[in-house]
Amino acid sequence: MELYQKKVFVVAYGMVHNADDAMDIAQEAFVKIHRNLRRFKGTSSFYTWIYRIVLNLSIDFLRREGRLPTVDFDDTMSHDQVADGGDFAFTHATEDPGMGIDKRRMSAILHRAIDDLSANHRAAIVLREIEGLSYSEIAKIMDCSEGTVMSRLHHARLRLQSALKGFVEKGEA
Amino acid sequence: MLTCNSVRMELERFVDGELKERERLEIESHLLTCAGCEAQIEGILALREAYRDTVRAAVNEVSFDSLWSKVETEIDRPRSLTLWQRFVERIDLAYARFAPTLVPAAAIVGAVLLVWAFVGPQKQNGAIDNGAEVVKILKVDPGDFMAVEISPGDTKVVVFIDDPPGPPTVSGPH
Numbered sequence: 001m002e003l004y005q006k007k008v009f010v011v012a013y014g015m016v017h018n019a020d021d022a023m024d025i026a027q028e029a030f031v032k033i034h035r036n037l038r039r040f041k042g043t044s045s046f047y048t049w050i051y052r053i054v055l056n057l058s059i060d061f062l063r064r065e066g067r068l069p070t071v072d073f074d075d076t077m078s079h080d081q082v083a084d085g086g087d088f089a090f091t092h093a094t095e096d097p098g099m100g101i102d103k104r105r106m107s108a109i110l111h112r113a114i115d116d117l118s119a120n121h122r123a124a125i126v127l128r129e130i131e132g133l134s135y136s137e138i139a140k141i142m143d144c145s146e147g148t149v150m151s152r153l154h155h156a157r158l159r160l161q162s163a164l165k166g167f168v169e170k171g172e173a
Numbered sequence: 174m175l176t177c178n179s180v181r182m183e184l185e186r187f188v189d190g191e192l193k194e195r196e197r198l199e200i201e202s203h204l205l206t207c208a209g210c211e212a213q214i215e216g217i218l219a220l221r222e223a224y225r226d227t228v229r230a231a232v233n234e235v236s237f238d239s240l241w242s243k244v245e246t247e248i249d250r251p252r253s254l255t256l257w258q259r260f261v262e263r264i265d266l267a268y269a270r271f272a273p274t275l276v277p278a279a280a281i282v283g284a285v286l287l288v289w290a291f292v293g294p295q296k297q298n299g300a301i302d303n304g305a306e307v308v309k310i311l312k313v314d315p316g317d318f319m320a321v322e323i324s325p326g327d328t329k330v331v332v333f334i335d336d337p338p339g340p341p342t343v344s345g346p347h
Contacts, residue, residue: 005237010228019235030244039269107227128189129221130228135191154185160220 005030007047007131008054014126015058015119016067017111025061029054044140051127051141059119068119106164113163117156124152125160175203180210188217 008029013022032053040049062068114122123142127133128149135146142149180203186192187200204211254262311320311328319331 005240006232009235009237010232013231014228019231022231023235023240027240027243027247030240031247034244034248038266103226106223107230110224110227125224129224135189150185153189157185157217157220160224161216164220164223 004050008050010130011051011054011126012058014114014130015055015122016061017115021061025054025057028057032057048137048141051131055119055123055141059123062119067115069116109163110160113160117159121152121156121159124149125156128153175199177203177207177210180204180207181213184210184213185217188214188221 005026008026009022012025012029013019016022016025029050033050036053040046059068114125117125120142124138127138127141128135133141135149138149139146180200183192183196183200187197192200204214308324309322311322313319320328321331322328
């Protein structure tokens with residue numbers, strides 16, 4: 001199980017943005033995994049099963065804490081709509097002088113922007129950007145289509161990008 | 174030759190490694206000559222890197238030392254479940270344990286029963302409808318009929334549909 005501890009923590013942290021809460025979720029996840037090991041059907045990969053457990057626990061936690069935004073994005077956009085419109089270009093702030101301070105500020109801004117995302121968009125961006133999973137793996141974990149994964153990633157990236165753009169513009173001003 | 178519009182439609186799939194080899198090469202060749210699309214890609218990658226940095230920093234600060242002792246304590250702690258929760262858990266567990274063998278077995282039994290329902294219980298020629306046993310065979314005309322006594326004083330004429338020795342069919346009281 002120690003093989004999985006970092007992955008479990010990282011996904012939980014990506015969802016809740018607090019190390020203590022993420023550790024509590026990781027603990028709960030391992031207890032749940034242990035208790036339900038006999039129920040693991042083997043129809044999906046072990047990682048898929050674990051990611052699902054961690055995401056569900058994280059979402060439950062965020063709901064309990066009232067830390068999920070009430071307004072969700074539309075997941076039903078077509079590929080053309082997803083790809084249409086969206087400016088991702090921005091200057092990378094960490095390359096600026098005073099990098100340490102910038103990184104901390106950028107991290108805080110990113111966290112705030114991610115907190116504004118719905119649980120599904122958060123999960124998609126964590127699984128893709130941190131864990132590096134493919135669209136099909138994310139779709140299996142989140143029990144949705146690959147198109148929905150693309151749509152969620154697109155929305156999430158645009159939101160985060162726009163938050164960081166503001167940060168860069170303020171920094172440059 | 175790809176246009177900027179068509180490239181930007183596939184930018185995220187490109188960055189995420191979801192394109193086929195040919196599509197990827199086309200976009201790469203476009204990027205060599207297009208600073209605008211290149212900037213878009215850099216934006217997505219910079220965001221990824223910034224996000225990874227924040228998570229990496231958090232992971233580096235935590236210690237997993239106490240995690241396992243807490244997990245073990247929690248696993249060993251007796252759980253306070255209601256009777257219903259225990260029942261559901263048992264059923265759930267039994268289903269998970271036996272479903273891989275029971276479901277195919279049930280499917281096979283179902284299939285056999287279905288086949289038997291169509292071909293098995295065909296009424297055989299000569300079955301006596303009321304289930305009475307033949308007391309005495311009175312007369313047999315091979316290939317035509319047979320008279321039987323099914324109880325004292327009660328006789329039936331059995332007509333052969335198939336040639337003997339196929340079983341007889343009861344045509345009614347006689």
